[in-house]
């Protein structure tokens with residue numbers, strides 16, 4: 001091998017290391033900038049199944065997952081007034097309607113995970129999700145009654161009042177407790 005070609009090879013190796021270091025960095029860092037809606041289907045892979053509390057499966061059974069079907073049954077699926085509460089993120093740059101590929105329940109065409117937990121693009125990575133603090137900083141919302149009453153209010157044509165406790169019991173979901181050596185210890 002000539003001196004120049006080994007120099008070039010050396011430079012390429014250094015360049016390669018720099019690139020891989022950069023991509024590792026990119027994976028570790030939480031994305032910044034305005035969070036965008038990504039669709040419930042993106043939460044599914046980590047929040048489905050018995051060991052994760054069947055959160056995905058439970059949501060699919062709720063009226064929230066079927067909210068578009070109610071509009072279709074009334075022929076109102078293109079009425080912006082109805083879509084505002086029957087979809088996720090309606091009227092925002094990344095919400096339902098802005099992206100025409102997002103029209104099903106797994107995407108944004110339902111009252112999806114992000115309708116209550118906030119747009120997920122910045123908190124969806126495992127590293128961020130494992131820390132409540134990091135998730136909150138990346139835009140994740142721990143919903144309260146005020147989250148519900150953005151939609152459960154008298155502007156709904158079928159509104160008959162809203163009892164938070166009763167409504168909460170119908171949609172409640174949990175991550176199972178993990179039995180480990182730190183159980184019972186206080187932080």
Ligand code: HEC
Pocket residue numbers: 038039040042043044045046047113114117119120121124125126129130131132135140141175
């Ligand atoms: C790469 C896997 C992964 C994806 C994708 C993911 N999550 Fe998570 N999520 C986790 C893990 C792991 C936890 C921590 C679970 C625990 O408390 O043991 C978590 C916790 C949560 C929590 C509870 C936070 C807390 O501190 O109480 C919420 C709410 C949540 N996720 C919502 C979502 C939503 C909504 C989406 C989709 C936008 C999503 N997650 C996508 C892995 C994921």
Ligand code: HEC
Pocket residue numbers: 063064066067068069070071084085086087088111115116143144145147148149150151152164166167168170171
């Ligand atoms: C983005 C709007 C939106 C948000 C936020 C929202 N909901 Fe709903 N909810 C709906 C819509 C729309 C329906 C009706 C779906 C259908 O039947 O088509 C519904 C239906 C329900 C139902 C079933 C109908 C009933 O009254 O028994 C329950 C229970 C419920 N929501 C509870 C909650 C709770 C609890 C919260 C807050 C933690 C919440 N919702 C947040 C829009 C929303």
Ligand code: HEC
Pocket residue numbers: 070071074076079081082083084085086150151152153154155156157158159160161
């Ligand atoms: C302010 C938010 C909001 C708006 C706007 C809204 N809805 Fe709803 N819709 C809800 C909520 C919340 C529920 C479930 C509880 C209730 O009826 O209040 C619901 C429930 C429904 C149901 C199921 C009712 C049942 O008895 O099972 C239908 C059908 C429906 N809406 C159709 C529509 C149509 C059509 C429009 C537009 C003309 C519309 N909604 C506009 C929030 C809204």
Ligand code: HEC
Pocket residue numbers: 040043044047055056059064111112113114115116117142143144171173174175176
């Ligand atoms: C109607 C609103 C609503 C929807 C839709 C919703 N959640 Fe939640 N979620 C809540 C509320 C309320 C809590 C309880 C918050 C608290 O701890 O006070 C919660 C808690 C959680 C937790 C933490 C559970 C624990 O054990 O602490 C996870 C994880 C989660 N949600 C994931 C999801 C995923 C994934 C989806 C979609 C498949 C989803 N949620 C859809 C309202 C919602």
